[in-house]
Amino acid sequence: MSDDAVLVQADGLVKRFGDFEAVRGIDVKVRRGEAFGFLGPNGAGKSSTMRMIACTSPRTAGELRVLGMDPDRQGPRIRARLGVVPQQDNLDNELTVRQNLQVYGRYFGLSRAQVRDRATELLRFAQLTDRADDQVDPLSGGMKRRLTIARSLVNEPELLLLDEPTTGLDPQARHLLWDRLFRLKQSGVTLIVTTHYMDEAEQLCDRLVVMDGGRIVAEGSPAGLIAEHSSREVLELRFPIDQQQANVPLLHDLAERVEVLPDRLLIYTDDGESVLAQASRRGVRPTSSLVRRSTLEDVFLRLTGRTLVD
Amino acid sequence: MTTHGLVLRIVPVGSYAGRARAVVERSALVNRRNWLLVVSGVVEPLFYLFALGIGFGGIIGNLTAPDGHPISYAAYVAPGLLAASAMNGAVHDSTFNVFMKLKYARVYDAMLATPLGPMDVALGEISWSLLRGGIYAAGFLAVMGALGLITSPWALLALPAALLVAFGFASVGMAAATLLRSWQDFDLILLVVMPMFLFSTTFFPITVYPAAIRVAVECLPLYHGIELMRQLTSGAVGWSALGHVAYFAAMVAVGGWFATRRLGKLLLT
Numbered sequence: 001m002s003d004d005a006v007l008v009q010a011d012g013l014v015k016r017f018g019d020f021e022a023v024r025g026i027d028v029k030v031r032r033g034e035a036f037g038f039l040g041p042n043g044a045g046k047s048s049t050m051r052m053i054a055c056t057s058p059r060t061a062g063e064l065r066v067l068g069m070d071p072d073r074q075g076p077r078i079r080a081r082l083g084v085v086p087q088q089d090n091l092d093n094e095l096t097v098r099q100n101l102q103v104y105g106r107y108f109g110l111s112r113a114q115v116r117d118r119a120t121e122l123l124r125f126a127q128l129t130d131r132a133d134d135q136v137d138p139l140s141g142g143m144k145r146r147l148t149i150a151r152s153l154v155n156e157p158e159l160l161l162l163d164e165p166t167t168g169l170d171p172q173a174r175h176l177l178w179d180r181l182f183r184l185k186q187s188g189v190t191l192i193v194t195t196h197y198m199d200e201a202e203q204l205c206d207r208l209v210v211m212d213g214g215r216i217v218a219e220g221s222p223a224g225l226i227a228e229h230s231s232r233e234v235l236e237l238r239f240p241i242d243q244q245q246a247n248v249p250l251l252h253d254l255a256e257r258v259e260v261l262p263d264r265l266l267i268y269t270d271d272g273e274s275v276l277a278q279a280s281r282r283g284v285r286p287t288s289s290l291v292r293r294s295t296l297e298d299v300f301l302r303l304t305g306r307t308l309v310d
Numbered sequence: 311m312t313t314h315g316l317v318l319r320i321v322p323v324g325s326y327a328g329r330a331r332a333v334v335e336r337s338a339l340v341n342r343r344n345w346l347l348v349v350s351g352v353v354e355p356l357f358y359l360f361a362l363g364i365g366f367g368g369i370i371g372n373l374t375a376p377d378g379h380p381i382s383y384a385a386y387v388a389p390g391l392l393a394a395s396a397m398n399g400a401v402h403d404s405t406f407n408v409f410m411k412l413k414y415a416r417v418y419d420a421m422l423a424t425p426l427g428p429m430d431v432a433l434g435e436i437s438w439s440l441l442r443g444g445i446y447a448a449g450f451l452a453v454m455g456a457l458g459l460i461t462s463p464w465a466l467l468a469l470p471a472a473l474l475v476a477f478g479f480a481s482v483g484m485a486a487a488t489l490l491r492s493w494q495d496f497d498l499i500l501l502v503v504m505p506m507f508l509f510s511t512t513f514f515p516i517t518v519y520p521a522a523i524r525v526a527v528e529c530l531p532l533y534h535g536i537e538l539m540r541q542l543t544s545g546a547v548g549w550s551a552l553g554h555v556a557y558f559a560a561m562v563a564v565g566g567w568f569a570t571r572r573l574g575k576l577l578l579t
Contacts, residue, residue, distance in 0.1 A: 017579070054423060056419075056422055056423055056577075056578055057578060057579055058578065075427070076327040076425040076426075076427060077425070079423065079424055079425050080424075080425045082423075084423040086419065086420075086423070088416070090415075090416035090417070090419045090420040091420070092336070092415070092417055092420065093415060094340040094415075094417075095336075095339065095340065099339060103332075103335065103336050103339065104420070104424065106332040106335055106336075107329065107332045107333075107421060107424035107425070107426050108424055108425060109329060109332075109425070155424075
């Protein structure tokens, strides 16, 4: 019997589509009650991994246990205890908001009375009670997303899989969604989230892995990853076009590391203000400067040499 | 062993959760507001019956039932129309609707994230088109009865027979829907269904064809559906009816198996 506290365990997990290897042998362990994240740019293999965990995509190689069972052989039994929020909304446009929840509950074998009660509860949770009898199509992006999340909760899942939950939403809608997810976490639901937004990963995840090109390049808590792979602060300098490159040599010895991006320089240091002052004494004249703390974006840049959102 | 247990043993692991009913419920809910559409399915074959059977039949005179006894043209053409409408309804539901959900609505993706497997989806969708087909057939049979075109108690079996015919066409239609690439491909389906409707002895007996063409027509599924139906409504039932039933049982088995496999391949990548 495997460890009951481990909900997902992957060892050397591989997914190939023809010649293309989307996931190249990753090891992952997610424990009960955790909020776990896959952070990486588009094409890193996050969604492929999620679909394998959701038992809707058979693995090519490696070991995978979800809720202690084998997805290849016990798919329906595992899916009965999962909630899935896919990257692209797949709400049923031929049904109303409330019917979407009720019909979905019936797929899980809940009784008519059960789905009625659950739908009312979930509409409240998703703040959609006043839209209950509307069609789905005219809802805003944020509302559709909340409905999709509500739908994924209809079977009271132990493990909730969210693939890019806030992509394409405006800031207000994102914060509302994060608040709902935070409540779920508080109530003991285990979350697995994929995202290419570092702020989302920092907000939601206790622990995360950074993925790039189908591999895991780092693992840890958001704060731990930042401490390990980046400096405390970052000084961002912007220059007039063509003058950026000339300033790089003047800054090199002042900081731990200098990253050259197309539109700005990132100077990694524990004291941004003091580096800015020293640079200014050497005659560095940026058009704008900003001192901020390090984020997961910096970690990603450090580990892969690329930015997350391009 | 129960049939349920047997089915679970034969189909690929994880493709059937025994909950196809939930898929049927969804269709019923969606169509609750489309009653007019459902009713139109009953009316269409009736138009044919009145135009051809009553109108055209008046200048034709009598034909013969499968056992040789004379029957009116209306009584001859009615079972043909019944079988053909079972085919048309089933093919429309299983190709057009399934293709749309598969390609655009992503309804099936959502279903397969639940315990439902591809076989639940296939069975559920096929069952729904059968239910609809059953309503059409019952309406048509009632009109046949009222017009005095039913001359035998065997006709009671025409309703389950219509369902079997619809089941066969729905299974194969759904299998075909998983192979369609775009809306243009629907012309191909029309190209199969339309001539079958016209030439499978719906409107005239097979004896009008030369021997070679006769064999070709006898291979068509609709021919078997029409023959089965004509035997039942005219009371001229023979052992060959079992052969016709077997033809459709085979369509159900092969079509259903293929559709389940293709759905799994398309959706569970």
